[in-house]
Amino acid sequence: MNMSSQAADSAAGQWADRAEATLAAAGHKRGGARRALLELLDRQECALTALEIEDALAARGAPRRVSRASVYRILDELERARLVQRVETGQAMVHYERVCEQEHHHHHLVCDECGLVMPFTDAGLERAIDRLSSTVPLTVSEHEIVLHGACRDCRDG
Amino acid sequence: MNMSSQAADSAAGQWADRAEATLAAAGHKRGGARRALLELLDRQECALTALEIEDALAARGAPRRVSRASVYRILDELERARLVQRVETGQAMVHYERVCEQEHHHHHLVCDECGLVMPFTDAGLERAIDRLSSTVPLTVSEHEIVLHGACRDCRDG
């Protein structure tokens, strides 16, 4: 049986497990801070900033507190391993989210007024990107698409 | 006649003139630092960082030196007026470039190894974005697309 990577990733903690295994295979030791961060990211639907991650892990009920330095170090490590990707929103702080294969692949809508970040997907867009990627003078490894504007609350309110 | 795309857009400072006029109409006084910055941006084919702008204006032969604080203030002012847009490359510093109507609308290729930033255009991509923009829960005012990867020099070398 061949569980799709999405199913694999969406089942409780599977992405976190895969990520930890990948890092272990690359010679990293396991650690409590990283494990807590991985599990937090695994539960997110969209991108968080380093500060949001720190706060979430400091909140009551969180498995453990993780220092800000570790949050940045772990995110950097995960980014290099392509387990996490950064999302640039034009705001002061960079956002980070886990990378899943295919199914969870999405892009972002950013409200420039309130800072809200939402995910969206579009097959036509992905096709256009794929087509294009083979024509540019760059071996494309990733793409990032951000639509800026005003969210409903900001537009109406 | 073979006008380069750059000449086409900025036939001798047209964008700079338009930008200055727009700001003047909005009640801003003219100033030497801003004029120098506008003319520099008008000559660029792609995005520059604040530091690159400062350096370019400090170089021999530049019309005048502009302090870093002014570079940031002027860029911020131009961004609010939608005369300039920021380009997020995943690098430490944000890049900025002038906004032209239609013809020069482009997106960016970023080499994650050497930091090279190149422009590209793709009509199919723009169509996909336009179609999509009417379906998302955001009144879209801008979009930014960045392809990350390795440029030819970095891949081959």
Added chain:
DNA sequence: TTCCGTGCAAATCTTTTGCACGGTC
């Protein structure tokens, strides 16, 4: 036991701000 992951505090780096002067209107 060895070495790496982590916390804390200090450092670094980009971007912003306070203040005073000079130019534009």
Added chain:
DNA sequence: GACCGTGCAAAAGATTTGCACGGAA
């Protein structure tokens, strides 16, 4: 003459780094 644009220096804010300790292998 009134005010805004600009330079300089200091401040602010995000991210990184140095160092020492405790846990993983």
